[in-house]
Amino acid sequence: MEIAGGLNDGTGEMNESKVENSAGQDIKIKVLFFARARDLTGVSETSLEMPDGSTAGDCMRNLLVKFPSLQEIYNSMVLAINEEYAAESTLLTSKDELAIIPPISGG
Amino acid sequence: MASAAAEMDLVDILDASSGPIDIARYVDFVRDPAASAIATFEGTTRDTFEGKLVEELRYEAYVPMAARRLAAICAEARGSWPLLRLAVAHRLGTVGVGEASVFVAASAVHRAEAMEACRYLIDEVKASVPIWKKEVYENGEVWKENKEFLERRAAHHEMDPAHELKETSNGED
Helix, strand or coil: CCCCCCCCCCCCCCCCCCCCCCCCCCCEEEECCCCCHHHCCCCCEEEEEEEECCHHHHHHHHHHHHCHHHHHHCCCCEEECCEEEEECCEECCCCCEEEEECCCCCC | CCCHHHCCCCEEECCCCCCCCCHHHHHHHHCCCCCEEEEEEEEEECCCCCCEEEEEEEEEECCHHHHHHHHHHHHHHHHHHCCEEEEEECCEEECCCCCEEEEEEECCCHHHHHHHHHHHHHHHHHHHCCCCCEEEECCCCEEECHHHHHHHHHHHHHHHHHHHHHHHCCCCC
């Protein structure tokens, strides 16, 4: 099903504002790994360059390629962007800080 | 009005070199002439888990986000109950058996609200504050996982449309 004026980019989402070229600047994201996530990746932080319009979920898929061992916590972890919990569908902007949050155990 | 209330909330994330939690500091912070009650909770390291002897717990945190979440949790408690003053302190680093890792104090005009807020605060720490503990045994160590977090995550994922992306790959209709 097509909606006039929209662009189906195959992810199931209609991105009406997406221009059909690569003129959008890549965005640079800082990624933090905590606790078990850090044990699995071996690093406490890394950075990603992603296409403009990327979501937290896109970053996560990218990280799973870079650090396949993260698959172990993928179904129990959550994400935070700029110190707030965020859904995978959240759009990122440049200089955002993405945190990989394995199951917490404070208290 | 919200910011005035925030001055009556004390949130401390204590780094590993801080030593034992100074409980009197937090009780004294919430003490208020208008209060009839101060309710407190202290979380302590226990010596066994599933038959294994625990030597110590080691805590770490995503500190700026944990501070943010604790401030938000205090504000949520104020939205639910009439409260006077609140204090939450969480220690990082090594916490030995019997020692306090977290301390919560709440004062209110009436004891029911103080006790309910105190319970809410610790339950929310368990469910949503980005702090992690590693349980250390004689021959191993493991990152713990709060069931409160896992339950809340499961509930949210049912409501998050992005979650459906994970389920399409197995051919479900």
